[in-house]
Amino acid sequence: MSRIVYVNGDYLPEEDAKVSVFDRGFLFADGVYEVTSVLGGKLIDFDGHAKRLARSLGELDLAAPVTTDELLAIHRNLVERNDVTDGMVYLQVTRGAAPDRDFAFPDPDEVRSSLILFTQSKPGLADSPAAKTGIRVISIEDIRWGRRDIKTVQLLYPSMGKMMAKKAGKDDAWMVEDGMVTEGTSNNAYIVKDGVIVTRNLGTEILHGITRAAVLRFAREAQMRVEERPFTIEEAKDADEAFITSASAFVTPVVEIDGTPVGSGTPGPVAERLREIYLEESRATAI
Incomplete structure (x- = not known):
């Protein structure tokens, strides 16, 4: 069974997940990320990661694509769909896909931030x-x-x-x-x-x-x-x-x-x- 990932509002099998070649995360590393550990099917210190994500976004003048509550729901959904007991959830927010490659930031009213998440299962994570x-x-x-x-x-x-x-x-x-x-x-x-x-x-x-x-x-x-x-x-x-x-x-x-x-x-x-x-x-x- 394929791992299910989240891409801009959709839950997809990993082989069907795609981002634009014009995404600024791909072209300029114009994005931020977080990794939240999972132990016993539960998220470790999600609130801390969410707060740091908000700070990173603010420092780069990047718009949050979803609310914190929505982000928590996505994390839990992915953990459940992928049957992760021990492991991690990776999330990445980029400035999104502008119509052209340009060093200057695109107008935020014209480009939407991109959000992707995926899980990695690591049985026995705490017993490394x-x-x-x-x-x-x-x-x-x-x-x-x-x-x-x-x-x-x-x-x-x-x-x-x-x-x-x-x-x-x-x-x-x-x-x-x-x-x-x-x-x-x-x-x-x-x-x-x-x-x-x-x-x-x-x-x-x-x-x-x-x-x-x-x-x-x-x-x-x-x-x-x-x-x-x-x-x-x-x-x-x-x-x-x-x-x-x-x-x-x-x-x-x-x-x-x-x-x-x-x-x-x-x-x-x-x-x-x-x-x-x-x-x-x-x-x-x-x-």
């Missing part, structure tokens, strides 16, 4: 082997554009970073700008030193992660110390622990950076505890 073994990362120069706080579909360099890591026999890459770690290719980065959790403060340099916000809230509620500030790769190598967070990785330990073991070279207790708390709390509030 990487959570038990940890991941190994390399450091690379961060040469992305300056507005990383907007979740745009401009993902070529992060994809290149993933491939650099793969070529090096590692799992992912942490990006570095002006000597300081910004974030991972598709996740926020953290270190733990002397019981203190350190992660980069919010700004235009990093994505304002939805999982990041939840994990830091849970950490503070658990009386863990948190510092939001930049840190260097050398500081990370000297840390007791390191980990990443994202909507699909949740909390995943980092056990090696540029060939240097972090701490004991195994997942540490802070990352493991935060993952437990995050999954427990997220399942309890899923919709």
